[in-house]
Structures are given as C-alpha cells and as structure tokens.
Amino acid sequence: MRPELVFEAVPGLTLQGNPLGDPAERHVPVYLPPSYHASNTKRFPVIWLLAGFASTGMSFLNFGFGRPTVPEMLDSLIRRGEMPETIIVMPDCMTRYGGSQYVDSAATGQYESYLTGELIPHIDRQFRTLPSARHRAVAGKSSGGFGALRLGMRHPELFSAVGCHSGDMDFExxxxxxxxxxxxxxxxxxxxxxxxxxxxxxxxxxxxxxxxxxxxxxxxxxxxxxxxxxxxxxxxxxxxxxxxxxxxxxxxxxxRFDPLTMLEASTCQDALGSLRQLFLDCGSQDEYNLQFGHRRFSARAAELGIAHRYEEFPDTHADTSYRYRISLPLLAQAIAG
Structure with a gap:
C-alpha cells in the first residue's frame, strides 16, 4: 500500500466574477493515505491545511534540499505509526494580491464561503471522507494559521480541531x-x-x-x-x-478580524470550547511579534477555561514547516474514527 497525491479540479462557482479576475477553477492537492485504495468502503478523517501569505496549496509540495515536503512528512509519520491515516487537503485560495486571508472580501472574492460552502462539500463528494465536523480539522501557518483559527471560531459546525502555527494576531x-x-x-x-x-x-x-x-x-x-x-x-x-x-x-x-478581538465574543468562546483539540505555537524570535500575541491569546483562553495546548520553540517566522510534525498527529488523533 502506498500513499497517493492527486490534484482535484474544483469549479469554483463561488469565485466566478471575482473583483481581481482570478481564476475560478482551482487545482487542489489532496493527500490520500496508504490504505485509501485498499478498500472501497473505508472512510477517513480530513485535515484542511492552509498555506501562508504568498503561498498556496501547491507550496506544500515544494522541494527543498535537506527538508521533506509535507506529503513526505506525512508518509513518514504514518509509516512509523505516529499519526492515524488521514486525508490532507491543501486549498488554493491565492489572489493577485498574494492571498485571501481566507475571508470574504468585496476587493478579492468570497474565499471563506468558497472554502466552507463549496470546497468542503466537493471534497466530501469526491473522496471517501468521514463527512462531519467530528472528523474534520483545519490547520495552517502564518496567514494560514490565522485562517485556521478564525474558521475554527466561526464554523464549529465544520471543524472539531484547529492548529494555528504563528498565526496573525494582536494586530497592534x-x-x-x-x-x-x-x-x-x-x-x-x-x-x-x-x-x-x-x-x-x-x-x-x-x-x-x-x-x-x-x-x-x-x-x-x-x-x-x-x-x-x-x-x-x-x-x-x-x-x-x-x-x-x-x-x-x-x-x-x-x-474586528484580530483573533484577540474575536476571542472576546461568546460565540467564538463557545466554538473554541467545543473543540477536541486546539493547538497553537510560535517561534520565540518571531520577526512579526506574533509570539506576544500568542502568549496573550493563550493566557486569555486559559482564563476563559478553553482547553488548548500552546508551545514556543527557539526560531523565527520563516521555514518552520517542521512544526507540522507536532500538530498534524495531534489533530489526526483528535478526529480519528
């Protein structure tokens, strides 16, 4: 049994006529775990992995000398029994301006609606997923971490686990x-x-x-x-x-988009409190000062009684995809069947 990486063409009806003239149809990398083709009935949990600013789903496949791609990292984690078999979807929410922040905007397009209302149902139809919030997680780094945390706070009906790596917060x-x-x-x-x-x-x-x-x-x-x-x-x-x-x-x-501001809303508190896993981390030398926002977010979440795991590591903002080795197994275990 071997894992497989496929590229799913998604029509992108939600993105048609977007203000920047960006393509509506997107090709989305989907990682299928080793036993996916061993059975026609077995279903799998799904992690939605969001890229950072100026990156997209294809960026997770970039080769770097001495550094595994995300699919290679997944193969290793699953092969060693450190992570349950999980489908990983890597959306394309790129814009001419470099990214969408995974929000609906009159200047770029309806990317939150695209991901939550069109892309998730499409993947659930096309692949043998476990199509419920109980078996679905969202994670990302930088702008992707911001998007994952914000989507987790806004859509508890879709996600039961969230991973936020160095996500944008404390806008000040x-x-x-x-x-x-x-x-x-x-x-x-x-x-x-x-x-x-x-x-x-x-x-x-x-x-x-x-x-x-x-x-x-x-x-x-x-x-x-x-x-x-x-x-x-x-x-x-x-x-x-x-x-x-x-x-x-x-x-x-x-x-209003700042996760620290959103955390004060009761609906967001309830959403985060309902998660099976909330993981956040940040480099202690982050050049964008994100470690300070993450410390504040973690402290406030603790005051509110929101269970979570927060870690800091001795690094900066860039080239920290190795931290997915920590978050993805935790998220996969939380949403496993």
Missing amino acids: LCYRPNFPVAARILEKYKGDIAAFFTRWESLDKKPRSEFALLDMMAMAACYSPDPSKPAPGNMRLPFEPRACQLVPEVWEHWK
Missing part, C-alpha cells in the same frame, strides 16, 4: 510596525497604490524591498475593501500615507 504588534515601512515605499509612487501594484506585476523579479507594501495592500483588501474603487487599489489603507497617521475608523474595521 504584528501589522502597525509596518505602517511606516509601507508608507515610505508608497512615497516613491507619489501615494498611488495602483501605480505601485501595476509596476510590481510587470516585473519579472519582484523587489523584496517593496514586499512590505504588497503585504499591507493585500491585508487592506481583505480587512478594509473599498469596492467603489477599481482594482488594483480597491481598498482603504489603515493609515494616511503622507504623515503615516492612523485612520481610526479603518483600523477599527481591521481589528
């Missing part, structure tokens, strides 16, 4: 420090974010020095869209570019 610390950086880059384009993005798209080699503005633009498209403006540029920045002053009404809109 993880986003606001980059406002001046983005403003300085925007100054080169006379404050015209559409001019910046048009040039960015035209370049064969994207300038790393300008990535902070792309990231800020993408977050604004997700958290504070402005459909009255044409794309690119159909969003409201949370700061006034010239003096880099905060725009309070826009910033308040952003903060």
Whole structure:
C-alpha cells in the first residue's frame, strides 16, 4: 500500500466574477493515505491545511534540499505509526494580491464561503471522507494559521480541531510596525497604490524591498475593501500615507478580524470550547511579534477555561514547516474514527 497525491479540479462557482479576475477553477492537492485504495468502503478523517501569505496549496509540495515536503512528512509519520491515516487537503485560495486571508472580501472574492460552502462539500463528494465536523480539522501557518483559527471560531459546525502555527494576531504588534515601512515605499509612487501594484506585476523579479507594501495592500483588501474603487487599489489603507497617521475608523474595521478581538465574543468562546483539540505555537524570535500575541491569546483562553495546548520553540517566522510534525498527529488523533 502506498500513499497517493492527486490534484482535484474544483469549479469554483463561488469565485466566478471575482473583483481581481482570478481564476475560478482551482487545482487542489489532496493527500490520500496508504490504505485509501485498499478498500472501497473505508472512510477517513480530513485535515484542511492552509498555506501562508504568498503561498498556496501547491507550496506544500515544494522541494527543498535537506527538508521533506509535507506529503513526505506525512508518509513518514504514518509509516512509523505516529499519526492515524488521514486525508490532507491543501486549498488554493491565492489572489493577485498574494492571498485571501481566507475571508470574504468585496476587493478579492468570497474565499471563506468558497472554502466552507463549496470546497468542503466537493471534497466530501469526491473522496471517501468521514463527512462531519467530528472528523474534520483545519490547520495552517502564518496567514494560514490565522485562517485556521478564525474558521475554527466561526464554523464549529465544520471543524472539531484547529492548529494555528504563528498565526496573525494582536494586530497592534504584528501589522502597525509596518505602517511606516509601507508608507515610505508608497512615497516613491507619489501615494498611488495602483501605480505601485501595476509596476510590481510587470516585473519579472519582484523587489523584496517593496514586499512590505504588497503585504499591507493585500491585508487592506481583505480587512478594509473599498469596492467603489477599481482594482488594483480597491481598498482603504489603515493609515494616511503622507504623515503615516492612523485612520481610526479603518483600523477599527481591521481589528474586528484580530483573533484577540474575536476571542472576546461568546460565540467564538463557545466554538473554541467545543473543540477536541486546539493547538497553537510560535517561534520565540518571531520577526512579526506574533509570539506576544500568542502568549496573550493563550493566557486569555486559559482564563476563559478553553482547553488548548500552546508551545514556543527557539526560531523565527520563516521555514518552520517542521512544526507540522507536532500538530498534524495531534489533530489526526483528535478526529480519528
């Protein structure tokens, strides 16, 4: 018996006519465990694995010297008996701006609705899944960790386990420090974010020095869209570019998406409290200050009596996919049949 990686074509009816003209049909990698084809009746639990910003489902398959791909890691964990056999789905929620944050936005498209209302039912129809929340988990890193935690808080009817690796949270610390950086880059384009993005798209080699503005633009498209403006540029920045002053009404809109803000809602507390497994971790030297937000989230969850497991490890933000060796077996055990 051998595991298999297949690529499922999903029509993406929810994404048709999206504001950025991104493709509606997506090809989604699906990892099938070793005994999947040994029986025509056996069903399997599912982990939905969400990629970070500027990455997508295909990114989990990238070869790196001395480092296993996620499917290779899964093969090893299952072969050694450290993880129950589980289907792993790696969605494609990429946009022209670099990512969707897995939210519904008038500037990018209905990616939360696509994943929860279209993609999950499609996978349950096409593969032998155990099609219930009891047997379904969601996990991810960075923007994927944010998406996993937020979806877990908003959709307890779909997920019973959540894994959040270095997920975006405490927006005051993880986003606001980059406002001046983005403003300085925007100054080169006379404050015209559409001019910046048009040039960015035209370049064969994207300038790393300008990535902070792309990231800020993408977050604004997700958290504070402005459909009255044409794309690119159909969003409201949370700061006034010239003096880099905060725009309070826009910033308040952003903060509604912050997991620390969401945690204060009783519905989110109930959703997290109902989980069979809630796992969070973060590098203690995270460059985006996410370790501080995770510490606050863990402390508040403990105050609320929400069972969870939080770990820190001595590393930064990048290249920490090895931490899936910890979370994926825990999630798989929680949702096993």
